[in-house]
Amino acid sequence: MPAHFGHKAHRIVTQSSPVTTQFPHAAGIALAARMAGDNIVAYASTGEGSSNQGDFHEGINFASVHKLPVVYVIHNNKYAISVPAEKQYAAKQLSDRAVGYGIPGERVNGNNIIEVYSAFKRAVDRARSGEGPSLIETVSYRFTPHSSDDDDRAYRSKEEVDDAKANDPLLIFQNELLEEGILTEEILQNLEKEISKEVNEATEYAENAPYPEPESALLYVYEENAGEE
Ligand SMILES: Cc1ncc(C[n+]2csc(CCOP(=O)(O)OP(=O)(O)O)c2C)c(N)n1
Ligand SMILES: [Mg+2]
Incomplete structure (x- = not known):
C-alpha cells in the first residue's frame, strides 16, 4: 500500500491498514522513550473520518494522563473516501475534542504553511518541556479521488474541486517565496x-x-x- 512504508533511520514507524491504530502506538512510543531517557517527541496524524474511531480516544487519553510528548494531528480534508465531513461528525470543530482530555486543541488553516508551522512549533515545545500532548486540526481539501479505484464525480462536483484547487498551499507558498525574493x-x-x-x-x-x-x-x-x- 502506498502509505505503509517505514524508515528506521528517519524514525518513521511502518503504518498499518486499520486507520488510527497509530494513535495508541504514538503514546506507547513516547512512554517507552521517556522510560529509556530518550528526549523525543512522537508525532501521529489521522484523517477527520478516521478520528471517529475508538483508538483516537484511547491514544490521546492515555498520552494526556501521563503527559507524554506527543503531537496529535487531524488532517481534515473534508472527505473520508466518499463520505463528506457533515456525515462524519456533529462537532463544530474537531480540535474542540482536546477539552475532553485536558490538553490544548488548535484548528488551523492547513493551506497556510506558516500557520501550520507555528501551531506545530507550539505543540513540539510543549511536548519537549514535559507538559504533554496537543491536538492540532489542519483544515484543507482532498484534490484527487481517494484512490485509483475511486470515482469522485459520484459524490462531489467538479466546481467544488476546482474552487479548492485555487487554494493549493504549495502554489500559494511558492508565490509568496517568489514575491519575497527568497525563491x-x-x-x-x-x-x-x-x-x-x-x-x-x-x-x-x-x-x-x-x-x-x-x-x-x-x-x-x-x-x-x-x-x-
Ligand atoms: C479500521 C478501518 N476501517 C476502515 C478502513 C477503510 N478505509 C481506508 S481509508 C478510509 C477513509 C479515511 O478517511 P479519512 O480519515 O478522512 O482520511 P483521508 O483518506 O481523507 O486522509 C477508510 C474508511 C480502514 N483502513 N481501517
Ligand atoms: Mg479525510
Whole structure:
C-alpha cells in the first residue's frame, strides 16, 4: 500500500491498514522513550473520518494522563473516501475534542504553511518541556479521488474541486517565496530538475526490483524471525 512504508533511520514507524491504530502506538512510543531517557517527541496524524474511531480516544487519553510528548494531528480534508465531513461528525470543530482530555486543541488553516508551522512549533515545545500532548486540526481539501479505484464525480462536483484547487498551499507558498525574493525562477527550475531526477531514479529502481520470495511473507511476523536478515 502506498502509505505503509517505514524508515528506521528517519524514525518513521511502518503504518498499518486499520486507520488510527497509530494513535495508541504514538503514546506507547513516547512512554517507552521517556522510560529509556530518550528526549523525543512522537508525532501521529489521522484523517477527520478516521478520528471517529475508538483508538483516537484511547491514544490521546492515555498520552494526556501521563503527559507524554506527543503531537496529535487531524488532517481534515473534508472527505473520508466518499463520505463528506457533515456525515462524519456533529462537532463544530474537531480540535474542540482536546477539552475532553485536558490538553490544548488548535484548528488551523492547513493551506497556510506558516500557520501550520507555528501551531506545530507550539505543540513540539510543549511536548519537549514535559507538559504533554496537543491536538492540532489542519483544515484543507482532498484534490484527487481517494484512490485509483475511486470515482469522485459520484459524490462531489467538479466546481467544488476546482474552487479548492485555487487554494493549493504549495502554489500559494511558492508565490509568496517568489514575491519575497527568497525563491527565484532559477532556484525553482533547478529544484524541479533535481526532484524529477530523484523521482525518476526511484521509479526505475522500484520497477527493476525483483519480486520478494514468497517465504519472506513469514518474516517479522513472529518473534523467532525478528532477528533474521
Ligand atoms: C479500521 C478501518 N476501517 C476502515 C478502513 C477503510 N478505509 C481506508 S481509508 C478510509 C477513509 C479515511 O478517511 P479519512 O480519515 O478522512 O482520511 P483521508 O483518506 O481523507 O486522509 C477508510 C474508511 C480502514 N483502513 N481501517
Ligand atoms: Mg479525510
